[in-house]
Amino acid sequence: MSKSLQAIRGMNDILPEQTPLWRYFEGTVARLLDNYGYRQIRMPIVEFTELFKRSIGEVTDIVEKEMYTFDDRNGDSLTLRPEGTAACVRAVLEHGITGGGQVQKLWYVGPMFRHERPQKGRYRQFHQIGLEVFNLEGPDIDAELIVMTWRLWGELGLRDAVKLELNSLGTSESRGRYREALVEFLSGHVDKLDEDSQRRLKTNPLRVLDTKNPETQAILVDAPKMADYLDDESRAHFEGLKARLDAVGIPYVINPKLVRGLDYYSKTVFEWVTDKLGAQGTVCAGGRYDGLVEQMGGKPTPGVGFAMGIERLVLMLEALDKVPEELARQIDVYLCAFGEAAELAALALSERVRDQLPNLRLQINAGGGSFKSQFKKADKSGALYALILGDDELAQQVVGFKPLRGQGEQQSIAWDALAAHLATCVVQG
Ligand code: ATP
Numbered sequence: 412m413s414k415s416l417q418a419i420r421g422m423n424d425i426l427p428e429q430t431p432l433w434r435y436f437e438g439t440v441a442r443l444l445d446n447y448g449y450r451q452i453r454m455p456i457v458e459f460t461e462l463f464k465r466s467i468g469e470v471t472d473i474v475e476k477e478m479y480t481f482d483d484r485n486g487d488s489l490t491l492r493p494e495g496t497a498a499c500v501r502a503v504l505e506h507g508i509t510g511g512g513q514v515q516k517l518w519y520v521g522p523m524f525r526h527e528r529p530q531k532g533r534y535r536q537f538h539q540i541g542l543e544v545f546n547l548e549g550p551d552i553d554a555e556l557i558v559m560t561w562r563l564w565g566e567l568g569l570r571d572a573v574k575l576e577l578n579s580l581g582t583s584e585s586r587g588r589y590r591e592a593l594v595e596f597l598s599g600h601v602d603k604l605d606e607d608s609q610r611r612l613k614t615n616p617l618r619v620l621d622t623k624n625p626e627t628q629a630i631l632v633d634a635p636k637m638a639d640y641l642d643d644e645s646r647a648h649f650e651g652l653k654a655r656l657d658a659v660g661i662p663y664v665i666n667p668k669l670v671r672g673l674d675y676y677s678k679t680v681f682e683w684v685t686d687k688l689g690a691q692g693t694v695c696a697g698g699r700y701d702g703l704v705e706q707m708g709g710k711p712t713p714g715v716g717f718a719m720g721i722e723r724l725v726l727m728l729e730a731l732d733k734v735p736e737e738l739a740r741q742i743d744v745y746l747c748a749f750g751e752a753a754e755l756a757a758l759a760l761s762e763r764v765r766d767q768l769p770n771l772r773l774q775i776n777a778g779g780g781s782f783k784s785q786f787k788k789a790d791k792s793g794a795l796y797a798l799i800l801g802d803d804e805l806a807q808q809v810v811g812f813k814p815l816r817g818q819g820e821q822q823s824i825a826w827d828a829l830a831a832h833l834a835t836c837v838v839q840g
Pocket residue numbers: 494525527532533534535536537538539671672691692693694695696697718719720721722723
C-alpha cells in the first residue's frame with residue numbers, strides 16, 4: 412500500500428476484535444467514577460499552543476520535544492493536546508465553574524498526542540482517562556483518588572500486578588528550598604552527570620532525580636532528600652494521606668525520587684507501576700497541583716488529579732489473562748429466514764422480540780442465502796441459538812429454535828411465545 416494510505420506511525424486503529432475490551436475497561440471506569448460522584452467533562456482535542464507552554468512548563472519533555480504543533484490557516488499556533496489537565500483547567504476558568512470555592516470533581520476520556528518513539532505501551536496517539544478535582548485541599552481527596560483506583564484494580568483483577576509509589580513534593584516554598592540544596596549538591600558533581608542531567612540542572616533540577624543513567628543515579632544516592640525539606644504543613648498533609656491509605660489497607664512504597672515529568676505538581680505525587688509491561692511500567696499517575704490554576708490566570712485554587720493510560724491497562728488485562736470470557740461472544744441469537752415472505756415475517760417478529768427484550772443481542776441474517784450458508788453464518792457469529800423461519804414455519808406461525816453450542820434438539824416455538832422463551836435461556840446484561 413502506498414505510504415500516504417497508511418496510518419501515521421504510532422497512531423493505531425483499534426479493530427473490532429479489540430473494542431469490546433476497550434469498552435469493558437472504559438465502562439468499568441465510568442461506572443466507578445459515577446458512583447464516587449465525579450462528572451464527565453469533554454474538552455476539544457486542539458488548543459492554543461500557549462496553553463500547554465504555560466501550564467505544562469517550557470522546560471519539560473512534552474513542551475520541548477513531544478508536541479504536535481501547527482499553524483492554523485489564520486496563523487494561530489495550535490497544538491494537539493498532549494494531556495488533559497491544561498484544557499480542563501482552561502475550561503473551568505473560562506466557564507467560571509470553580510469560582511467562589513466551588514468544588515468540581517471532573518473526569519474525561521480521549522486521545523492524547525505526543526511525538527515519542529513508538530514501542531509497546533508507548534504511542535503517538537494514545538488514550539487516557541483522567542480526572543481533576545478543584546477546591547479541595549486536604550489529604551482526604553488525594554486519598555479518595557487512590558482508593559478509587561485501588562477499587563478499579565480490584566474489579567479488573569489487577570491488584571496483585573500493580574504497586575503504588577508515593578512521594579510529597581511539598582509546598583512551593585519547601586520545594587524551593589529543596590531545589591536550592593539539590594542544585595548546590597549537584598553543582599559539586601557536575602562533570603560526572605550525564606548530558607541530559609547537566610542541562611536539567613540549569614532548567615528543571617528536580618527532574619535530574621528522574622534520570623535513568625546509572626552513574627548519575629549513583630551520585631544521587633548521597634543527594635539531599637526531599638523529605639528532610641518538607642515544611643510542617645506538607646508533612647501533615649502527607650501523613651494524613653498515608654493514614655487514610657493505611658485505614659483502607661492499601662500498600663504503598665515511598666519513592667523519594669518520584670518527581671513526575673510535569674512542572675506543576677506540589678505535595679502529593681503518585682504512580683501506579685507494574686512490572687508486567689517491560690519498560691512502560693506506569694499505568695496511572697497523578698498528584699496535587701495547588702499552584703497551577705493561579706499560574707494560568709485564575710484565583711488560587713487547589714487541584715489534584717491523575718491520568719491512566721488505556722493502552723497500557725488493556726495490554727495488562729491481556730497479558731495477565733484478565734479479559735472476561737463473556738467479551739468473546741457479542742451476539743446471543745441469530746435469526747435465519749428463507750424466502751421473501753419469511754424474511755418479512757422474520758423482520759417484524761425480531762422487532763417485536765426486541766420491544767420485549769431490549770437487551771437481547773439478536774442478529775438477523777442479511778443478504779439471503781441457502782439454508783447451509785445461513786447456518787454457517789449463524790455458527791460463525793458466536794450466537795448461542797439459531798432461529799429458523801422458512802415457508803413451513805411461516806404457515807404455522809412458529810420459528811425453529813436450535814441450540815448452537817452443546818446439546819439440545821431443535822424445537823418449534825410459537826411467535827407469541829418466543830420472547831418469553833428467549834428470556835429463560837439467554838442471560839441478559
Ligand atoms: P511515561 O513516564 O511513561 O512517559 P508520563 O509521565 O509521560 O509517562 P503522564 O503524562 O503522567 O505520563 O500520563 C499519564 C499516563 O498516560 C501514563 O502513566 C501512561 O500510562 C500514559 N501514557 C503517557 N504517555 C503515553 C504514551 N506515549 N503512550 C501510551 N500511554 C502513555
